[in-house]
Amino acid sequence: xxxxxxxxxxxxxxxxxxxxxxxxxxxxxxxxxxxxxxxxxxxxxxxxxxxxxxxxxxxxxxxxxxxxxxxxxxxxxxxxxxxxxxxxxxxxxxxxxxxxxxxxxxxxxxxxxxxxxxxxxxxxxxxxxxxxxxxxxxxxxxxxxxxxxxxxxxxxxxxxxxxxxxxxxxxxxxxxxxxxxxxxxxxxxxxxxxxxxxxxxxxxxxxxxxxxxxxxxxxxxxxxxxxxxxxxxxxxxxxxxxxxxxxxxxxxxxxxxxxxxxxxxxxxxxxxxxxxxxxxxxxxxxxxxxxxxxxxxxxxxxxxxxxxxxxxxxxxxxxx
Amino acid sequence: xxxxxxxxxxxxxxxxxxxxxxxxxxxxxxxxxxxxxxxxxxxxxxxxxxxxxxxxxxxxxxxxxxxxxxxxxxxxxxxxxxxxxxxxxxxxxxxxxxxxxxxxxxxxxxxxxxxxxxxxxxxxxxxxxxxxxxxxxxxxxxxxxxxxxxxxxxxxxxxxxxxxxxxxxxxxxxxxxxxxxxxxxxxxxxxxxxxxxxxxxxxxxxxxxxxxxxxxxxxxxxxxxxxxxxxxxxxxxxxxxxxxxxxxxxxxxxxxxxxxxxxxxxxxxxxxxxxxxxxxxxxxxxxxxxxxxxxxxxxxx
Numbered sequence: 001x002x003x004x005x006x007x008x009x010x011x012x013x014x015x016x017x018x019x020x021x022x023x024x025x026x027x028x029x030x031x032x033x034x035x036x037x038x039x040x041x042x043x044x045x046x047x048x049x050x051x052x053x054x055x056x057x058x059x060x061x062x063x064x065x066x067x068x069x070x071x072x073x074x075x076x077x078x079x080x081x082x083x084x085x086x087x088x089x090x091x092x093x094x095x096x097x098x099x100x101x102x103x104x105x106x107x108x109x110x111x112x113x114x115x116x117x118x119x120x121x122x123x124x125x126x127x128x129x130x131x132x133x134x135x136x137x138x139x140x141x142x143x144x145x146x147x148x149x150x151x152x153x154x155x156x157x158x159x160x161x162x163x164x165x166x167x168x169x170x171x172x173x174x175x176x177x178x179x180x181x182x183x184x185x186x187x188x189x190x191x192x193x194x195x196x197x198x199x200x201x202x203x204x205x206x207x208x209x210x211x212x213x214x215x216x217x218x219x220x221x222x223x224x225x226x227x228x229x230x231x232x233x234x235x236x237x238x239x240x241x242x243x244x245x246x247x248x249x250x251x252x253x254x255x256x257x258x259x260x261x262x263x264x265x266x267x268x269x270x271x272x273x274x275x276x277x278x279x280x281x282x283x284x285x286x287x288x289x290x291x292x293x294x295x296x297x298x299x300x301x302x303x304x305x306x307x308x309x310x311x312x313x314x315x316x317x318x319x320x
Numbered sequence: 321x322x323x324x325x326x327x328x329x330x331x332x333x334x335x336x337x338x339x340x341x342x343x344x345x346x347x348x349x350x351x352x353x354x355x356x357x358x359x360x361x362x363x364x365x366x367x368x369x370x371x372x373x374x375x376x377x378x379x380x381x382x383x384x385x386x387x388x389x390x391x392x393x394x395x396x397x398x399x400x401x402x403x404x405x406x407x408x409x410x411x412x413x414x415x416x417x418x419x420x421x422x423x424x425x426x427x428x429x430x431x432x433x434x435x436x437x438x439x440x441x442x443x444x445x446x447x448x449x450x451x452x453x454x455x456x457x458x459x460x461x462x463x464x465x466x467x468x469x470x471x472x473x474x475x476x477x478x479x480x481x482x483x484x485x486x487x488x489x490x491x492x493x494x495x496x497x498x499x500x501x502x503x504x505x506x507x508x509x510x511x512x513x514x515x516x517x518x519x520x521x522x523x524x525x526x527x528x529x530x531x532x533x534x535x536x537x538x539x540x541x542x543x544x545x546x547x548x549x550x551x552x553x554x555x556x557x558x559x560x561x562x563x564x565x566x567x568x569x570x571x572x573x574x575x576x577x578x579x580x581x582x583x584x585x586x587x588x589x590x591x592x593x594x595x596x597x598x599x600x601x602x603x604x605x606x607x608x609x610x611x612x613x614x615x616x617x618x619x620x621x
Contacts, residue, residue, distance in 0.1 A: 010322060010354070013438075013439065013440050013441075014440075015438065015517065016438040016439070016443075017434075017440065018441035019430040019431065019433055019434035019438065020430070020431050020433075020434045020446075022426075022427045022430065022486075022487075023427050023428075023430070023431040023487045023492065024451055026427070026483070026484075026487045027450070027453075027469065027487050028490075030465055030468070030483075030484045030485075030487075031387065031453055031461060031487070032462060033468075034460065034461040034462075034463070034465055034468075035453075035456065035460065035461070036463035037463075037467075038460050038461075038463055038464055038466040041464075049467050052389070052489070066564055066595060092535045095358075095461055098354075099354075099355065099358055102351045102355050104495070105351060106351060106352065106355070109352075109355075113355055113356075115607065116359045116362055116363060117358070117359065117362060118611065119362065119363070119366070120362060120605070120613065121610075122542070122600065122602065122603040122610065123596060123599060124545065124546045124569055124572075124595055124599065125546065125548075126546075126569045126572060126573050126595060127572060127592045127596050128365060128369075128570070128592070128596070130572075130576065130589075130592050131366075131368060131592055132365060132366045133371075133590065134372060134585045134588065135365065135368055135582075137384055137585075147512075155368060155385055160384050172408070180389050180559075185396055190361075190362065190365070192582065193362070195614065197612060198614060222347070247457075250335045251457055251458075251459070253549065254548050254549065256566065257548070258573075261573070261577055262573065262577070275456055277549075279458075280462075280463070280551065281462075281553070284462070284466060285553070289467065292463045293460075293463055296457070296459050296460045296463060297460070299457055299459060299460075300456060300457055301383050301456060304455070307455075308415070310472055315489055319573045
């Protein structure tokens with residue numbers, strides 16, 4: 001942006017603050033104060049808003065953090081969130097890269113396919129989660145022995161049996177953790193692809209064609225072109241989608257509500273798939289603000305560390 | 321002799337070229353096969369949603385699924401609309417979306433103008449401070465904001481759904497960048513003519529930044545349509561029939577709490593299709609602006 005940005009000395013310098021007033025006022029109440037207050041509550045052991053209003057005081061300390069970390073429930077949420085992140089981010093990035101490179105190499109149908117691949121972005125993650133639930137569900141009751149309700153497997157199981165496989169209990173009562181996680185990974189990757197394809201394809205289209213022409217003249221193989229030219233030139237975009245992917249991944253919540261409902265798990269094991277964000281909201285709804293704040297700060301810490309690691313790695317690997 | 325050697329070489333070259341051609345064609349076929357397979361996977365949930373929403377329940381539960389309904393049924397849509405009280409939810413969400421977008425645009429334009437065009441003490445520090453807040457996950461704010469709005473007695477009102485999220489640092493940043501690209505000469509000329517800052521903003525800067533403003537509008541409206549966590553926390557409890565403030569996504573989830581087992585999926589899918597329809601319409605007509613806004617933000621809604 002313009003290096004020589006001529007600013008006209010205003011006769012009324014305070015006017016700038018009039019323009020900024022609404023934004024600053026709202027930010028003070030809904031952004032700055034929450035940051036301060038969250039730190040305060042996190043370090044007041046056992047802080048509960050309702051009791052604080054009645055005049056109760058709380059000792060200062062790390063009690064909330066140690067309590068949160070000792071919670072089996074919290075460890076469960078941490079494991080689910082981390083697993084989903086570690087699996088879906090590389091998987092969706094790789095798939096998006098593959099699709100983008102393929103899309104970039106064709107002419108016919110390119111625009112149409114590009115539009116199709118962007119479509120999942122413009123959806124409501126609760127609504128489409130419900131569609132995924134319908135696709136993986138086992139229709140009919142498994143317990144209805146007296147009046148013999150026919151059990152039909154949902155479309156995914158229909159496809160599996162069509163190819164000669166055994167139907168799987170994906171999300172119903174009695175399903176395994178592995179099956180549940182598989183469904184979530186598929187849904188999250190499906191959901192994450194459009195943004196990544198948009199960014200990576202945009203990057204590919206801005207790559208200078210001369211590099212490829214030079215490689216072709218030298219007779220470089222396709223694979224070598226991909227690993228030695230495409231990936232290095234795309235590395236800033238790859239770093240960007242990986243970092244935003246991890247940040248979004250650690251905040252995973254609504255996609256699980258979409259598929260499994262607010263119970264966050266199959267009917268016989270509710271809360272099995274709960275995540276970090278879910279834990280914070282559960283604590284908040286039970287009026288444990290101290291605990292919720294501590295968990296939110298832990299989440300912030302994790303995101304910060306992961307982002308810094310990503311930046312460090314990309315500093316070494318990214319070629320600008 | 322030399323002649324025969326030459327033709328032999330040509331022949332060899334010819335076979336190499338034709339082999340390369342075969343490989344190239346094969347690669348093309350593979351690329352298209354892969355892309356079309358992926359496109360089918362991406363589209364399948366949408367197809368299945370529409371297909372299921374048009375079937376009677378008995379047909380949906382057939383052991384061998386039908387890939388197009390034998391008996392086309394539109395009553396699922398009517399039932400879904402009534403069960404989930406979608407009419408009221410649509411109006412609530414539209415109201416919250418429109419009001420918060422308008423107010424948000426005004427605030428964003430004013431702040432972006434101050435940061436891009438006006439000179440004041442502490443400008444750079446303030447701007448850097450604002451950008452730093454973008455790194456903090458929203459959950460950290462929500463805890464205190466929930467307590468604040470409870471104390472203000474805002475629970476279950478439209479205010480609570482609109483006011484806390486009016487300022488978006490990202491939108492201010494986006495618009496400021498756009499404002500900075502407008503040549504200084506225009507501003508200086510306006511100054512010479514004695515045009516006031518505010519008039520210059522309205523007459524020159526806003527029209528020139530229209531594409532960015534449209535992107536912001538669409539992202540903000542989509543945000544209202546898709547928001548789930550905050551509305552569930554603050555405006556989900558009051559009954560919907562007499563003036564409830566529940567939003568569409570929460571209403572959809574609440575109306576169909578069961579996701580597995582013996583669910584009336586055709587009706588549920590009809591509701592999902594109704595909720596998704598406006599998003600598709602926006603996508604069809606304004607795809608360019610969405611893709612532009614999204615590629616610069618990385619933020620959903």
